[in-house]
Amino acid sequence: MVKNSFTVLIADDDPDYLFQVAFYLRKAGYEVVAVESQAEAEQVIQKMKPDIAVFDLMMESDDSGFILCYKLKRRYPDVPVILATAVARETGVTFGLSSEQEHEWIRADLYLEKGVRPEQLDQEIRKLLKL
Amino acid sequence: MAQLKVLVVDDEAGIRSGVARILNNFHVTYPFMDEDYTFSITEAATGEEGIEIIDRDLPDILLLDNKLPGIQGVEVLEYVRKKNFDIVVAMITSYASIDVAVRAHNDGAIDFIPKPFTPQELKTSLEQITKQLYLRRITNTLKVEGRKVRFQFLSVLSHELKAPLNAIEGYLRMMQERQLGDSLDDYASAVERSLQRIESMRNLIMDLLDFTKVSFERHLENMQEISLSDLVSMAIVTVSPYAIHKDISFNTDIRHCGKIWADSNDFEIILNNLISNAVKYNRVGGSVTVTVDCSEDEFTVSVADTGIGLNADEREMLFEEFSRIKNEKTRNISGSGLGLSIVRKVVELYHGVIKVESEPDRGSVFTVIIPKMQVTNIQS
Numbered sequence A: 001m002v003k004n005s006f007t008v009l010i011a012d013d014d015p016d017y018l019f020q021v022a023f024y025l026r027k028a029g030y031e032v033v034a035v036e037s038q039a040e041a042e043q044v045i046q047k048m049k050p051d052i053a054v055f056d057l058m059m060e061s062d063d064s065g066f067i068l069c070y071k072l073k074r075r076y077p078d079v080p081v082i083l084a085t086a087v088a089r090e091t092g093v094t095f096g097l098s099s100e101q102e103h104e105w106i107r108a109d110l111y112l113e114k115g116v117r118p119e120q121l122d123q124e125i126r127k128l129l130k131l
Numbered sequence B: 001m002a003q004l005k006v007l008v009v010d011d012e013a014g015i016r017s018g019v020a021r022i023l024n025n026f027h028v029t030y031p032f033m034d035e036d037y038t039f040s041i042t043e044a045a046t047g048e049e050g051i052e053i054i055d056r057d058l059p060d061i062l063l064l065d066n067k068l069p070g071i072q073g074v075e076v077l078e079y080v081r082k083k084n085f086d087i088v089v090a091m092i093t094s095y096a097s098i099d100v101a102v103r104a105h106n107d108g109a110i111d112f113i114p115k116p117f118t119p120q121e122l123k124t125s126l127e128q129i130t131k132q133l134y135l136r137r138i139t140n141t142l143k144v145e146g147r148k149v150r151f152q153f154l155s156v157l158s159h160e161l162k163a164p165l166n167a168i169e170g171y172l173r174m175m176q177e178r179q180l181g182d183s184l185d186d187y188a189s190a191v192e193r194s195l196q197r198i199e200s201m202r203n204l205i206m207d208l209l210d211f212t213k214v215s216f217e218r219h220l221e222n223m224q225e226i227s228l229s230d231l232v233s234m235a236i237v238t239v240s241p242y243a244i245h246k247d248i249s250f251n252t253d254i255r256h257c258g259k260i261w262a263d264s265n266d267f268e269i270i271l272n273n274l275i276s277n278a279v280k281y282n283r284v285g286g287s288v289t290v291t292v293d294c295s296e297d298e299f300t301v302s303v304a305d306t307g308i309g310l311n312a313d314e315r316e317m318l319f320e321e322f323s324r325i326k327n328e329k330t331r332n333i334s335g336s337g338l339g340l341s342i343v344r345k346v347v348e349l350y351h352g353v354i355k356v357e358s359e360p361d362r363g364s365v366f367t368v369i370i371p372k373m374q375v376t377n378i379q380s
Helices: A014-025 A038-047 A064-075 A100-106 A118-129 B013-024 B047-056 B073-082 B097-106 B121-144 B148-178 B182-216 B228-245 B264-279 B313-317 B339-349 B372-379
Strands: A007-011 A032-034 A052-056 A081-085 A110-113 B001-011 B039-045 B060-064 B089-095 B111-116 B223-227 B249-254 B259-263 B288-293 B296-307 B353-360 B363-371
Touching: A007 A014, A007 A038, A007 A064, A007 B121, A007 B363, A014 A052, A014 A118, A014 B073, A014 B148, A014 B182, A014 B223, A014 B363, A032 A038, A032 A064, A038 A064, A052 A064, A052 A118, A064 A081, A064 B259, A081 A118, A110 A118, A110 B372, B001 B013, B001 B047, B001 B121, B013 B039, B013 B121, B039 B047, B047 B073, B060 B121, B073 B089, B073 B097, B089 B097, B089 B121, B089 B259, B097 B111, B111 B121, B148 B339, B223 B264, B228 B249, B228 B264, B228 B288, B259 B264, B264 B288, B264 B296, B264 B339, B339 B353, B363 B372
Parallel strands: A007 A032, A007 A052, A052 A081, A081 A110, B001 B039, B001 B060, B060 B089, B089 B111, B249 B288
Antiparallel strands: B223 B259, B288 B296, B296 B363, B353 B363
């Protein structure tokens, strides 16, 4: 398995989280494009097609992750997307992809709570990339 | 089957009837939509007529020509945006100059349909627009369904409290696993960042404590005679390390207004928040001006900065609990989104008002007005 032929696009407005995830994924052998905002992620999507994307849910706006997901899927329907956020369970608003309806409009392939260990993220990415 | 109202504003009758003909038998369907969408078409030959129809019969979708006999398409678009109408707008244009395109895009146009267009081109655009509209409305529903306040409250706790913990934990693990090297020096920035995250978390906890404190009733035993000018000086001293760091100077214009009868904690909260915000959201080398004045009936305290300022939308949400203005300029400024909602709460306890005047990139002026009568009433 040669991971460095795979590019992961990560968008997260927490610079520390972004640094750490990018660090581990590079170490695990991926090419990583790391950006700090929805706007930057949109620019990246215009210019290149990543193999997989990991988006934070809340960046400039509360639904930045959803919007990115939608825009990425519109351009590249085959690129898998992981939505990650620190908000979820506690809010009572669960964005889990459990119900068919949610799955249909959120358009993410996987939903992850933030604070997930890097190895776990690597594993999920491999699953989605079928490595 | 749901129907979307489409308004076509174009001075060419042929275009209008063409759109109507193409869309009358068209419907949009997607697996993730609950139902199919069809379209009903209304036509307007001028921008003025278009605005009339928008006001009367709020359409869902607006197809807008830019070159019109009277007011231009972009002006109609601006009107829609100013009124905050939930309308998706696409510009129909024969030539989109960069200038018009940029203006239209900034004002929220989501698509450009080139003129002349084939029926298929129009249908493809409408498909995209419908999808966008659907998505936007679902997001809005989430926001309004009574979940908003709870969502904000908990999301700030999650986001602002858990995020720093995650970050610090991540750095500690990197150290534990010697990920960045064997020397302590390799971890200098990880340590620095961790300390910064702890600092901002501490501020949030302080804000949360303040917030719970002011939710309670006033206690008579805490009321005393206080001097506003002393409290202003204290607040300035508190924030001065940060102000020095950002090279911000203070001007004060304090009229001696005598003492007021209040809980000094309350006025510390008001002044500390306003003055530290004035530093926090200021530019490097800027200034903060604090004015205390009084008339026969009221005390007025105003804090002016030379910072990033606020636009109209931002001003509106500013005092809401847990609302944080998120944009490029505030990205690296940490905050709980609680400070100003606490200030407002405290000011209202004294039957006062807080106002803000602001201009983006020029600065903001926050003014607190407290009636003297009220202050005396609390005493009795």
